[in-house]
Amino acid sequence: MTAMTHAPDRADFLPRLSSHHLARPRLCGALLESATRVKLVCAPAGSGKTALLTECLLQAPVNCTVCWLPLAGSSLSVGEFCERLAHAMGLTVADETSLLYELARRTSTTWVLIDDYCRYPEPALDAFLDRMLAVSSPALTWWIGTRRRPSCNWPRLLLDDALYECEGAVLALTRDEIAQVLRHLPPAQADSVAGRIFQRSGGWCAGVRMLLMQKCDWSQKTLPQQRMDTLLDYLQHELFSGLSPELAEAWRVLVHLPRFNASLCDHLFGAGDGAQWMRTLQTLGCFIEPWQGSPDWLQVCAPLSRLMRDEPWSAGRSWHRRACQWFAAGQHWKCAFEQALLAEEYEVAVSLLQHFSFEHLFEEQTVVLLLRLYEQRGEELLLGSAQLVGLITAALLFAGRFAQAADCIGQLSRFLPPPSAGQQRQLIARWQAQQGWLLHLQGHMDEAREHFEQALNDLSPQAWTARLLCLSGRTQQALLCGDLELAHSINREALCLARAEGSLLFEALLELDHAQLLEQRGASARAEALLADLCEMLGSSVERPTSLLGRIALRRGRLALSMGQQDRAAGFFQQGLDDCLRSFDKRVLYGFLGQAQLAADQGDYPQAFMRLRDAERLMQQRQIPDTVYRGVLLQVSSEFWLQQGRPELAREALTRVLRHYRGPGARQAPPATLELIPRIECLLILAETRLGQTQQPVLRLQSLLEQARSCRMIVLEAELLLAMSEVASILSDRESARQYSDKGRMLVRQFNLRRLLMKFDDAAAVIGSESLSEQQFSEGGESESSLSLRESQVLGLIAAGSSNQQIADKLFISLHTVKTHVRRIHAKLGVERRTHAVARARMLGLCC
Known part of the structure; x- marks a missing residue:
């Protein structure tokens, strides 16, 4: 938003920025630094073109003449344009020839800013603009803001290094x-x-x-x-008012389509006319852009499309029906299925599902669409084919709706007996594969394993997707049992099968299991490289596998967090959270957990617990059983309570949740949390030790440590060693504490587990054992003014002028821990300010 202000030393008015203006130095800086003669800013309405030009204008050099030419998108003749330009530049001549001559002989530095150039094609005006750009003096810089790219010789300017183009996509606010x-x-x-x-x-x-x-x-x-009435009013004035009724109606149709091309537009709007209307809308800058970078498909920009689809559309059903016909004829099954649902043609939608496979579940919105159909026509779906029932079951399992999935699996009995014994074995084997996954996700490991193994024995080679699902389930069970060698063997077998069948999506799904295995062995860097390669491979997919990319992002966030890379972790967790929310994936839980852990690492516990409550609320809203999320939520909550010095809350929660994983009827941990049970036991021992309510805590931790070592679970081993150091320190066994700390730190450094050290130092600060966080335990005196080694390090960095964040980075501890050390330093030295602390310490000889 800009306004106009009078400038007495200028030939015309100059704009000023709105009070709501947000500076974009990344764009303004690039435009100002460019030495090109022509700077083109081409973007749809509302992209901030005028504000950007104004921001640059206000930074013009002192000796530069600035000419502001606001055209408001008007269609002008060449003569009218010349008159306006001459007036803006303070010239006395306004005919074409004289104006071109004046532009060519200009010697003083001049900027001409043309705001909102002609929105509709004017060949004569475009040709004159082209001539001006070609002949104008090097002292003259053209700044052109426009919704429509004028028909000029841009390639020539580009080759002459005379053009800098700022496209619409980069104008979006970050x-x-x-x-x-x-x-x-x-x-x-x-x-x-x-x-x-x-x-x-x-x-x-x-x-x-x-x-x-x-x-x-x-x-x-x-x-x-x-409803966003402001948006509708804005579009009415900025878009529809300048379009013919036919073009306006065509745009309203296209905004409700996931993608379109010339052929589809011809089908919808008439042969010849449709494709031409599409190209016209694209030329006029009507928010039309390539679909996922495709050279053949277009879309109305996704955010605007989502906003518009919330509005009621009375004529929608007929248009969706016609689009469904075209997509189905072209075998674009998912798009056809979505259009059938929007047209409320549920019988057609059901019939289209015969063309779907399990791999379609990973494409964007497929699970959401299947769930919508199940809610509308659940009974009809269950009377369909076994393949259809299996597909719906898989979508329900994916979304965490286990009770409904169990009902669907039970419906497979309707299809017995099939015509032959072989077909019957295959149907039963498919039933066992899905029943195995249901039991696996519900935490019933033994029953699930039995179903997986029987299904693998009977499934034919043609049923390779079901075989891969069973192998993935067996891999996850082996990981949960700590049998990493068996998990690796099963995973390799599954990967070979997926590659032999040419299924990139299944390969990526299985590589996620492989990355989890690598993480357990401490090979975080290898796991990250593997997942980065997966993202690159999946990026070439025609249909974006949103849910799979979301799971990969969450796993990469976890790896980055473990390596102490908080900024990268935050980006991955947000991406994974967004993708999993869109695809209704129950793994969205781990996006919330990651964000909660990041907040806790910064000492922002209100925000951390808020993210945990958000996760629980969403799980309940989506009717996901609490066995999926309750255990891990309480485990993470207990970590936070211990960090806050509230062990009584942690002990109560951990004791309660551990009952579900021990004794008769015990359940396995959720597949995404392999270390959940031993970590709960470790946290419980720490809480009881802090409360003085435990017996032989070191021996109990030693038992867990031996199990981790036998399974070669490096991350868990390092965590247990540092926990044993904490317990030994609380029990005043300083020598044992030193030995456990040294061993744990050696693993932390060897396998780059930086966050474990941060958590360990946090624990030391909370329980008041400063020596816990030091590699060499202090043997100093007990006077009030004595500082621990870590506190001396912190004070030295304060004296050197380091901020709290810089101290955290240099000492590999969290910001929260630094603040705790600073508070202790102030208390011991009897001061309230950092400068006073440094002066006091120097007087006492505690630092130089």
């Missing part, structure tokens, strides 16, 4: 830029709110502004549901 507008909120909350606004708007400047204007509480975790 998440960090949106967070700057939310300075009134606490930093963590501002970042979270900015993430939700960015997800809803895609960074489209006008969309961000409209969302901020909505009368809703963005501190809440749910997106606002009210």
Whole structure:
């Protein structure tokens, strides 16, 4: 948004920035640094073109003449344009020839900024602009903001290094830029709110502004549901008012389609006309862009499309029906299926499912669409084919709806007996494969293993997808049992089969199991490289496998977190959270958990517990059984309580949850949390030790340590060694504490488990055993002013001028731990400020 202000030394008015303006130095800096003669900013309405040009204008050199030419998108004749340009530049001549001559002989540094160039094709005006750009003096710089790319000789300018083009995509506000507008909120909350606004708007400047204007509480975790009347009014004036009725109707149809091309438009709007209308809308800058970088497919920009689809559309059913016909004829089955659902043609939608396979479940929105169909026509679906029942069952298992999945699996008995004994064996084997996965996800390991093994014995080579699912289930069970060698063997067998069948999606799914195995062995860098390669391979897929990419992002976030790379971890957790939310994947839980752990590492426990409550709320809203999430939520909560010095809460929760994993009827841990049970036992021992309510805690931890070593679970081994050091220190066994700490730290350094050290130092700060966090335990005196080795290190860095964050980075400890050490230093030295602490310590000879 800009306004105009009078400048007495200029030939015309110059713009000023709105009070709501958000600076974008990344764009402004690039434009100002470019030495090109022509700077083209081409983007749809509401992208902030005028504001960007104004921001650059206000930084023009002192000796530069600035000419501002606002055209408001008007269709002008060449003569009218010449008159306006001459007036803006303060020239007395306004005919074409004289104007070109004046432009060519210009010697003083001059900027001409043309804002909102002609929105509709004007061949004569475009040709004149081309001539001006070609003949103008090097002292003259052209800045052109436009929705439509004028028909000029851009390739020639580009080859002459005379053109810098700023395209629409880069004008979108980033998440960090949106967070700057939310300075009134606490930093963590501002970042979270900015993430939700960015997800809803895609960074489209006008969309961000409209969302901020909505009368809703963005501190809440749910997106606002009210209609955006402002958006409709904006589009009416900025888009529809300049289009013919036919083009406006065509745009309204296209915005409701997932993708389109010339052939589909011809089918919808008439042969010849449809393709031409599509190209016209694209030329006019009507928010049409390539679909996922494809050269053949287009889409209306996704955020605007999502916003528009929330609005009622009375004519929608007939258009969706026609689009369904075209997609089905072209064998674009998922798009046809989605259009059939939107047209409420449920019988057609059911019939299209015969073309789906298990791999379709990983494509964006497939699970959501299947669940929608199940809710609308559940009974009809269960009367269909065995393949259809199996597909719906897989979607329900994926989303965590185990009770409904069990009902679907039970319906497979309707198809018995089949025509032959061989077919019957195959049907039963498929039933066992799905029943095995249901039991596996519910935590019944022995029964699940039996079903997996029987299914693998009977499944034919043609049923390779079911075989791969069984092998993946067996791999996860071996990992949960700590049998990493068996897990590796089964995983390799499954990978060979997936590659032989040419299934990239199954290969990626199995490589996720492989990455989990590598993580257990401490090979975090190898696991990260493997997952990065997977992302690159999956990036070439025509249909984006959203859920699979979401799971990969969550796993990469966990790896980055373990290596102490908080910024990378935050990005991966947010990406995984967004993808899993869109695809209704129950693994979305681990995105919330990752964000909670990041907040706790910074000492922001209110935000950490808020993310845990968000996770629980979502699990309950989606009717996911508490066996999927309750144990890990309580385990992470207990970690936070121990870090806060509240062991009584941790002991109560851990004792309660451990009953589900021990004794008769015990359940296995969820597949994504392999170390859950031993970690719960370790935390319980720590809590009881701090409360003085345990017997032989070191021996109990030693038993867990021996199990971890026998299974070669390196990460768990390091964690247990550091826990044993903490326990020994609490029990005043300083020598044992030193030995366990040395061994644990050796593993931490060898396998780059930086976060374990941060957690260990946090624990030392909480329980008041400063010596816990030192490689050499202090033998100093007990005077009030004596500092531990770690506190001396912190004080030395304070004296050197380091900030708390810089101290955390240099000492490989968390920011929260640094603050705790600073508080202790102040208390021991009897001061309140950092400068006083340094002066006092120097006087006492505690630092130089």
